[in-house]
Amino acid sequence: TKLPYWDIYIKENKSKTIIVGGTIAGQFMAGLSGGQRKLLLFELIVQRTASQDNLLIVLDEPFAGVTDDFVPFIVGRLNEMRKNHNILLVTNDHVETLKKMADNTVTVSAIDRSTVKINGKMGVDRGMALLAMSIGDEYQHSTNNKDLEFFRSVEFSKNGGILNVVVFAVFAFTLFLLMFWNSAPGQEALVLVAAG
Numbered sequence: 218t219k220l221p222y223w224d225i226y227i228k229e230n231k232s233k234t235i236i237v238g239g240t241i242a243g244q245f246m247a248g249l250s251g252g253q254r255k256l257l258l259f260e261l262i263v264q265r266t267a268s269q270d271n272l273l274i275v276l277d278e279p280f281a282g283v284t285d286d287f288v289p290f291i292v293g294r295l296n297e298m299r300k301n302h303n304i305l306l307v308t309n310d311h312v313e314t315l316k317k318m319a320d321n322t323v324t325v326s327a328i329d330r331s332t333v334k335i336n337g338k339m340g341v342d343r344g345m346a347l348l349a350m351s352i353g354d355e356y357q358h359s360t361n362n363k364d365l366e367f368f369r370s371v372e373f374s375k376n377g378g379i380l381n382v383v384v385f386a387v388f389a390f391t392l393f394l395l396m397f398w399n400s401a402p403g404q405e406a407l408v409l410v411a412a413g
Contacts, residue, residue, distance in 0.1 A: 250282070251281075251282035252282040252283040252284055252287065254282075255279070255281065255282050255283050256283060256287055256290075256291070259276075259279060259291060259294065260294070262274070262276075263294050263297070263298060266298065266301075266302060269301070269302075270301050270302070271301070271302065271303070272301075272302045272303070273302070273303045273304075273305065274298065274302050274303070274304050274305070275304075275305045275307070276304065276305070276306050276307070276308075277307045277308075278307065278308050278309070278310065279291060279295075279306060279308060280308060280310035280311050281308075281310060288311055288314065292314060292315075292318060295318065296318060299318075306319075321335065321336055322334075322335070322336055323335050323346060325343075330343065331343055333346050
């Protein structure tokens with residue numbers, strides 16, 4: 218397979234010394250810059266996923282160390298990959314370029330991570346956003362009794378925690394009342410209430 222900008226490596230007499238393969242990340246000659254390594258690695262991912270469909274491909278900082286000259290090439294390859302795969306990009310670089318090609322954008326603040334911005338909408342609860350993204354386009358947040366029914370079926374089952382708490386509370390309150398059973402004035406028990 219021909220890697221991008223291979224003619225540059227031929228001119229620099231590096232083409233025969235570049236080893237690609239061996240591991241998922243590939244092995245690269247130490248003489249290449251970080252951006253050149255990133256570009257070769259990116260192309261390796263594109264080629265290894267080309268014959269497959271519906272993969273979730275997660276790329277962390279795909280533009281880190283890459284010069285602006287290579288950004289259009291990578292964006293073009295990402296657009297090709299989007300036709301057959303779901304792509305999740307985590308990046309701080311070239312955000313505006315990626316927003317133009319993205320179906321959805323989620324922006325997480327470095328200061329307040331409890332809420333996120335989704336497609337420009339501020340203040341979306343982070344947990345709800347993750348749930349919506351995992352379910353996909355069918356997600357609708359609506360209030361109904363299904364959550365309450367689920368809670369009841371789980372917590373009030375044989376293994377649920379609510380029944381155990383109620384039984385223990387009734388038992389402890391019964392012991393508390395028994396301390397005062399048939400007590401006369403002057404025989405009050407010392408009651409110590411402690412919270413942990």
